[in-house]
Amino acid sequence: MIKNIIKRKKPRVVYSSDYIYGLSSTGDYAAFDIMKYKKIHDELVANHLLKTQKILRPDMCSYDDLKLVHTDEYLEKIKNPQYVNEVLYLDTNDLIYNSILEYYRSVTGGTLLATAYALKWNVPVFNLGGGFHHAHPDKAEGFCLLNDVAIAIEKFRYLHRAKKFMIIDLDYHQGNGNLLYFKEDRDIFTFSMHAETWVEIERMQNKDILLPLNCDDEIYLSILEKELSDSCLNFQPDAIFYIAGSDPYEKDTLADMKLSREGLLKRNLYVYNKIIERKIPIIIVAGGGYGQDSWEIYYDFIAHCLKK
Ligand SMILES: [Zn+2]
Structure with missing residues (x-):
């Protein structure tokens, strides 16, 4: 008897030792856990879910690639650490480890590597960072200096x-x-x-859903299932970027939603499985998430997918 088994491809993980946010825990960034991505990496390795030799290691995003989205003038400005400090509302004393620009270029290089790999092999790829979705071609916003996902789309198209x-x-x-x-x-x-809602624009290929206040697991997941419907995916993309922000977590120190750890795993797996079933290449980036417990959410998601 021939069994109809769909063999799932094991996801890959992109990470580099540069993924340590070069900031101290003071000032406006106090909520950001600078070791978040290293913690996720270390825990995946310690639990034998991730072999270090299997990790995809990115290079820093080149200036030619950054120029696919960002203006020459802006890229010139961000070479100046003082300017970067100002646009990210940092104190000069906050700088530790690598420079902020190198951090953003490394993680953006990671999203490019993840995209190349996902498109070539149709294997789900997690970048242990990224999803700087507020960055504009000519200015930083919301702690996002470079728009990694937009750069990846421009490069591969x-x-x-x-x-x-x-x-x-x-x-x-x-x-x-x-x-x-x-x-x-x-x-x-x-x-x-x-x-x-930060900006309102009417466009065909867009769904913008404003969630109710104090959203919990039940409300959130019911809205997600309704809105991220099959008809939505009939757009038939060649690849999907999933910005899996952890900041709806009830323990998040900046945001105010009430999603549990279990609820967020359900959310992430709902999106992941829906895309995998359709055999669409998926690139997953971390998005936001603040406080010392935030790393758990992205860790759970990756760990669950690596265990399968
Ligand atoms: Zn956020």
Whole structure:
């Protein structure tokens, strides 16, 4: 008897030791756990879910690739650490470890590597960072200096590896940078479920869903299932970016939603399975998430997918 078994491809993980946010725990960034991605990496390795030799290691994103989205003038400005400090509202004394620009370029390089790998092999790829969805071509916003997902889309459509892309953004905050950047673009579908609307634009290939206050698991998941429907995926993208923000977590120190750890795992697996079943390449980036417990959410998601 022939068994009809669908063999799932094991996801890959992109990470580099540069993924340590070069900030201290003071000032406006106090909520950011600078070791978040290293913690996730270390825990995956310690639990034998991730072999270090299997990790995909990115290079820093080149200036040629950054120019696919960002203006020359802006890229010149951000070479100055003082300017970067100002646009990210940092104190000069906050700088530790690597420079902030190198951090953003490394993680953006990670999203490019994840996209290349996912498109080539149709294997789900997690970047242990990324999802800087507020960044604009000529300015930083919401702690986002470079727009990694927009750069990845521009690079791979330029290389004719794929034409249509979808961004599913479940961060607590609206993906306003991507919405504005792709507002005239019929080949990009933007989907964002969030607690605050930063910008309102009417466009065909977009779903912007404003969530009710104090959203809990039940409300959130019922809205997600209704909105991220099969008809939505009939857009038939060649690849999907999932910005799996952890900031709807009840323990998040900046946001105010009430989703549990279990609820967020259900959310993440709902999106993941829906895309995998359709055999669409998926690139998953971390998005936001604040406080010392935030790492648990992205860890759970990756650990669950690696265990299968
Ligand atoms: Zn956020």
